[in-house]
Amino acid sequence: MGDRPYVLLSCSISLDGYLDSAGEERLLLSNDADFDRVDAVRAGCDAILVGAATVRNDDPRLQIRSAERRRRRVKQGRPEGPVKVTLTSRGDLDPRARFFTHGDGEKLVYCPDPTVPELERRIGPLAKVVALGGEVRMDALAADLGARGVRRLMVEGGGSVHTQFLIAGVADELHLVVAPFFVGDSRARRFVGDGAFPWCAERRAELVESRAIGDVALLRYALSDRFER
Numbered sequence: 001m002g003d004r005p006y007v008l009l010s011c012s013i014s015l016d017g018y019l020d021s022a023g024e025e026r027l028l029l030s031n032d033a034d035f036d037r038v039d040a041v042r043a044g045c046d047a048i049l050v051g052a053a054t055v056r057n058d059d060p061r062l063q064i065r066s067a068e069r070r071r072r073r074v075k076q077g078r079p080e081g082p083v084k085v086t087l088t089s090r091g092d093l094d095p096r097a098r099f100f101t102h103g104d105g106e107k108l109v110y111c112p113d114p115t116v117p118e119l120e121r122r123i124g125p126l127a128k129v130v131a132l133g134g135e136v137r138m139d140a141l142a143a144d145l146g147a148r149g150v151r152r153l154m155v156e157g158g159g160s161v162h163t164q165f166l167i168a169g170v171a172d173e174l175h176l177v178v179a180p181f182f183v184g185d186s187r188a189r190r191f192v193g194d195g196a197f198p199w200c201a202e203r204r205a206e207l208v209e210s211r212a213i214g215d216v217a218l219l220r221y222a223l224s225d226r227f228e229r
């Protein structure tokens with residue numbers, strides 16, 4: 001595991017810990033100043049990962065918005081945007097999703113071995129399908145990204161993906177943004193599900209920064225001794 005990328009988890013939640021509403025519409029939890037901060041964090045990463053449900057529900061572009069940041073990356077000899085990464089076991093991904101249609105950069109889809117034929121049929125040449133055995137484990141996924149030259153990975157959710165990276169201990173830094181309102185509906189997705197997290201009452205994570213960004217609060221936690229101060 002020595003050469004896995006540095007893994008930074010990023011997400012925004014409501015005051016009651018939800019990632020979204022229970023409805024169809026995507027819920028905007030953050031504000032413009034914070035979206036710009038996230039854009040800057042993205043620009044510093046080699047790859048961005050979201051789960052397949054986030055690709056289906058939110059249809060994110062996962063690109064760097066600022067032209068200046070894109071230019072700076074190219075000047076440094078890096079691709080304009082980070083490699084886009086997702087994972088699926090059902091293989092239910094639409095080739096018209098912005099994940100596939102936006103940006104010329106590399107796109108990777110991780111899946112268990114049996115899903116490969118269905119995925120290749122659906123998304124064809126739009127992305128590289130990478131099989132990781134009987135199940136996709138976050139340590140194996142991170143190691144594979146490391147072998148592909150990814151040094152810094154940003155994980156942008158959703159809850160299922162955050163839960164697995166955290167429980168596996170494949171996490172070095174957490175950026176949690178808290179929006180000043182409640183969702184109040186337990187049908188909505190929470191930041192994480194149940195599990196044995198390495199950070200518990202006996203082993204507290206280290207809070208390294210707390211900052212107001214307009215009306216939201218950014219909480220930054222160091223999760224490993226690889227944390228970059």
Ligand SMILES: NC(=O)c1ccc[n+]([C@@H]2O[C@H](COP(=O)([O-])OP(=O)(O)OC[C@H]3O[C@@H](n4cnc5c(N)ncnc54)[C@H](OP(=O)(O)O)[C@@H]3O)[C@@H](O)[C@H]2O)c1
Binds near residue numbers: 010
């Ligand atoms: N507030 C925020 O910062 C933020 C950020 C991102 C997302 N969200 C919200 O979060 C919600 C989605 O979260 P979620 O927890 O439901 O879904 P998710 O984490 O985005 O994706 C879960 C899906 O990813 C695939 N997957 C996860 N682990 C896998 C594994 N080990 N092997 C193979 N495939 C795996 C599966 O896809 P298949 O079903 O295709 O097999 C699974 O259904 C959305 O409502 C979205 O709006 C919020």
